[in-house]
Amino acid sequence: MLRSGLSWTRRRLRVAARRHGSLALVLALLPLAAGCFASKRVGYQDRPVGPDVAGPISAAEPVDLRVALGEQLAKQRITCTGPYRISSGLYDETILDLDAGDSTSAWCLQGRVMYANALQGGRLDWLVAEPRDPDHHMLWDGRSWRGALHVIVCPVDSASVTVLNVVDLEDYLAGVVPLEIGRGRPESERAAVEAQAIAARTYAFAKLDARRGRGFDLYADTRDQVYGGADVEDPVATAAVSATAGLILRHEGLPASTFFHANCGGHTVAKDAVWPVPPDPLLRGVRDTRPDGRPWCADGHGAQWREQWTWSDLESVLQRSLPAYMNYVENGSGKAWASDAFRPATAGADGRRPGQLRDLRVAETSPDGRVAVLEVVTTSGVYRVRGGRIRWVLRSGGGKFTLLRSTLFDLTVADGRTATATGRGHGHGLGLCQDGAVARARAGEQSRDILEHYYPGANLGPIVASDLP
Numbered sequence: 406m407l408r409s410g411l412s413w414t415r416r417r418l419r420v421a422a423r424r425h426g427s428l429a430l431v432l433a434l435l436p437l438a439a440g441c442f443a444s445k446r447v448g449y450q451d452r453p454v455g456p457d458v459a460g461p462i463s464a465a466e467p468v469d470l471r472v473a474l475g476e477q478l479a480k481q482r483i484t485c486t487g488p489y490r491i492s493s494g495l496y497d498e499t500i501l502d503l504d505a506g507d508s509t510s511a512w513c514l515q516g517r518v519m520y521a522n523a524l525q526g527g528r529l530d531w532l533v534a535e536p537r538d539p540d541h542h543m544l545w546d547g548r549s550w551r552g553a554l555h556v557i558v559c560p561v562d563s564a565s566v567t568v569l570n571v572v573d574l575e576d577y578l579a580g581v582v583p584l585e586i587g588r589g590r591p592e593s594e595r596a597a598v599e600a601q602a603i604a605a606r607t608y609a610f611a612k613l614d615a616r617r618g619r620g621f622d623l624y625a626d627t628r629d630q631v632y633g634g635a636d637v638e639d640p641v642a643t644a645a646v647s648a649t650a651g652l653i654l655r656h657e658g659l660p661a662s663t664f665f666h667a668n669c670g671g672h673t674v675a676k677d678a679v680w681p682v683p684p685d686p687l688l689r690g691v692r693d694t695r696p697d698g699r700p701w702c703a704d705g706h707g708a709q710w711r712e713q714w715t716w717s718d719l720e721s722v723l724q725r726s727l728p729a730y731m732n733y734v735e736n737g738s739g740k741a742w743a744s745d746a747f748r749p750a751t752a753g754a755d756g757r758r759p760g761q762l763r764d765l766r767v768a769e770t771s772p773d774g775r776v777a778v779l780e781v782v783t784t785s786g787v788y789r790v791r792g793g794r795i796r797w798v799l800r801s802g803g804g805k806f807t808l809l810r811s812t813l814f815d816l817t818v819a820d821g822r823t824a825t826a827t828g829r830g831h832g833h834g835l836g837l838c839q840d841g842a843v844a845r846a847r848a849g850e851q852s853r854d855i856l857e858h859y860y861p862g863a864n865l866g867p868i869v870a871s872d873l874p
């Protein structure tokens with residue numbers, strides 16, 4: 406805790422130093438910042454956004470993120486494409502300078518970080534390795550990373566290390582956007598990539614300090630956003646990040662919940678239809694269709710899908726997934742759904758032991774066509790599976806056990822022999838539909854149009870110092 410607290414302090418000091426060093430730029434930003442907070446729910450049309458205001462946006466506050474590349478690790482090896490230095494994260498004093506390609510090993514021993522290289526070895530509370538020249542990249546796990554690599558004792562067990570990439574928010578996004586919306590997007594789809602960059606920036610910004618107890622801000626995988634470092638960068642994504650630098654979406658003055666997903670199937674979903682939470686006006690579910698009624702995302706990869714199970718396959722899936730659902734409603738965040746989640750067939754039947762499958766049916770459908778309640782009838786009783794959890798319960802068979810692609814599907818049960826789901830869309834359906842955004846960009850929509858559609862009521866504006874936690 407001490408280490409992560411100090412790390413955080415250092416970042417804030419860095420931001421403060423830059424803020425005081427660039428007072429003129431901050432003053433230039435003030436009218437924009439004031440607008441963000443004083444005029445809630447002002448539509449984008451009232452304020453120029455995106456590339457039009459690249460000048461002031463580029464002056465936004467720099468923010469360092471702590472991204473966990475690996476957690477609970479044994480001995481690690483790091484090096485650099487150019488000269489680099491090793492320092493103590495606690496005191497920021499250079500301990501030694503190394504040449505390009507020199508490797509340093511780091512591991513945990515008795516609650517401290519041990520390190521060794523060709524020059525010397527030692528122990529630290531917190532090891533920092535960073536290039537002398539920011540054009541060079543640190544190397545870890547066969548990949549290259551902008552910014553610095555930090556090795557800390559993993560706060561979870563104090564017996565292993567966590568490798569962090571401490572990286573500027575904009576550099577981080579250059580390694581996220583290509584993986585989240587697809588690499589190699591053409592210039593004609595640039596507006597969608599910009600919208601993705603803004604959504605991803607807002608998500609990351611809202612996560613600052615969210616995992617303080619683990620010593621970092623974000624995971625580098627699907628637990629947060631998939632981040633591949635410098636190796637995955639591509640020109641259009643980098644240009645989109647740069648053109649929108651520092652811009653985030655706000656809703657009612659706070660960073661917005663910028664969920665995004667691959668393909669909505671023609672209608673995004675309301676947040677309260679996915680989880681037992683109050684309605685969120687920002688994530689209320691919107692139509693995603695062209696004037697002729699055809700979904701914008703109809704041509705996306707995986708826009709339509711079919712999943713089929715044999716009865717025995719489905720039974721073996723449900724033996725695992727139904728007990729997990731019961732755990733979710735009884736002990737997890739799904740408690741509001743617990744009251745009718747399971748109706749026992751006989752007194753004392755245990756929802757954790759599903760028994761044999763008798764039937765499967767769609768019990769409720771939402772107005773936009775999604776399956777809202779799936780009933781699973783077994784010898785133990787009747788399960789009512791709701792919202793987004795339907796994807797968790799009706800997983801793929803054949804040993805894959807992957808989530809169902811979406812909740813927008815028709816179900817056919819053939820006489821106790823097979824079950825077939827035929828559906829549209831891919832993902833939870835919340836917020837920005839990536840395939841829809843790409844089609845809108847191709848049709849000439851700008852990033853602000855795209856964001857306004859998928860996040861109705863959000864405001865776009867630059868990060869300012871007072872936003873920092």
Ligand SMILES: [Zn+2]
Pocket residue numbers: 668669670671672693700701702838840841
């Ligand atoms: Zn869509």
